[in-house]
Amino acid sequence: MQAQSTVEKAVDILFHLHAEPHSCGVTAIGRRLGLSKSSTHRLLTALSRRGLVEKDDRGRYRPGIGLVALGVGALDREPVVAAARPVLEAEAEALGETVFLVAARAGRLIVLDKSEGEGFLRAAPRVGSTVPIHATAVGKLYLAFGDGSVEAPAGDLARFSDETITGRTALEAAVARAAERGFAENSDEWIPGLSVVAAPVIATASAGRMLAAFAIAAPTPRMRSLGHEEMGRRMMAAAARVAARLEGVAQ
Amino acid sequence: MQAQSTVEKAVDILFHLHAEPHSCGVTAIGRRLGLSKSSTHRLLTALSRRGLVEKDDRGRYRPGIGLVALGVGALDREPVVAAARPVLEAEAEALGETVFLVAARAGRLIVLDKSEGEGFLRAAPRVGSTVPIHATAVGKLYLAFGDGSVEAPAGDLARFSDETITGRTALEAAVARAAERGFAENSDEWIPGLSVVAAPVIATASAGRMLAAFAIAAPTPRMRSLGHEEMGRRMMAAAARVAARLEGVAQ
């Protein structure tokens, strides 16, 4: 991690505090990010003056309330989120399972929005969280339809479960299959017991660029009874509705 | 606005983008914040590399998805939020109106959490948003019970409605009344048609410091039929439950 600019170092501190479950001390943060203790302290002080980090009683730092304020409403600026929201709600209602929207941002796959199903056992992704690339339906879609801004990680493909695809050729085959069918699936490859079927949102107005992925997540047995092919068609239809709404808005 | 550090300038850009309803250009941002065009551009580029801002098709900038990621979960770090959540939900359920939790952060009053009621006409504060001090029940509580970190704005008190208290002596009288009764109220003083009754969350373990305010918001006629005194007692009881949960957790 080579952070040239001061701003990037400060942002790195924010993400580090975000990732840690508990408050962190100056020394620990500096050591983790390769910054000196005094630099870390000054950056934290600056962030603290703007409320992006807070100091607890013991002088340790945690994410501040300012981050919540900045985060709220940022999603509404995403045209694709605005276009997808009613479609998400309608699909979740109709299927009774969680549907969600994922897009590539800065080379990673981020959950943009979701509408949860009603089952006692249901997927509950966190909006704003990151999902892996090589072990998810959405990741395969981006490898198949994306513009190359999303790539499978270099080196060994991490194994999350017994079903995780860890071979390059097997992954290429899965990606080719997704390109051919127009949708992708994932059964237990990331989280045992969880299956996902996803389809790409492609807007012709944006030169056929893939803007996001529309996906349904359900417990694996439930997904099997819903039917992978059937859900694939359904997600493609939903993604097309999102794309149509986007172009309607754009006109 | 005197921002010495680079980090603070970058954060100011984030807040500016957050406040603007639409995407902003480099020139406009720089002009607004007193930065040169090239500096603004470099700060935006740094923020963009970390996903805190995004560039749309026309080269304009808007808040990025990274802010959502950082914002999500930041609230869960607040012990008072964790302690208050079940109480919020129970009160909202019992009363059918919106109840919410507000605390002082960096001299401002921030909505930490809420549980919405069920009415067609109901209060829907945004988590993370700021509320004024001199025109709200929570503000009066902080003036009465706070440690001085929250103060009424200098100069003229802004008038939000016909009922807004704009005189210093009248405000002092309202604060004294809140100190005496142990709760505060606000009828139409901020938003016409909206009434709020609030009570302070005071933890004896924290040397009697006021940690937050527990409040109910309802349309003014509805609040009248619920009874201000009755709701005052109810909010004090709820705030006491939150305080008790906090001390139980702290042990």
Add this chain to the structure above:
DNA sequence: GATAGCGTTCCTATAATAGGAACATAGCTA
């Protein structure tokens, strides 16, 4: 087709930053 405004890039004097060292304090150990 001319023009005004925009985002972007280049360059160098400048000013903020980095990091070592010293300090005060808290927590732990013996």
Add this chain to the structure above:
DNA sequence: TAGCTATGTTCCTATTATAGGAACGCTATC
């Protein structure tokens, strides 16, 4: 209790990223 270790904070100066003017290419407008 006394000593020790590790932490958060402050001070200081060489270094280095930064600020901002100027120039560039581009787009939209008239």
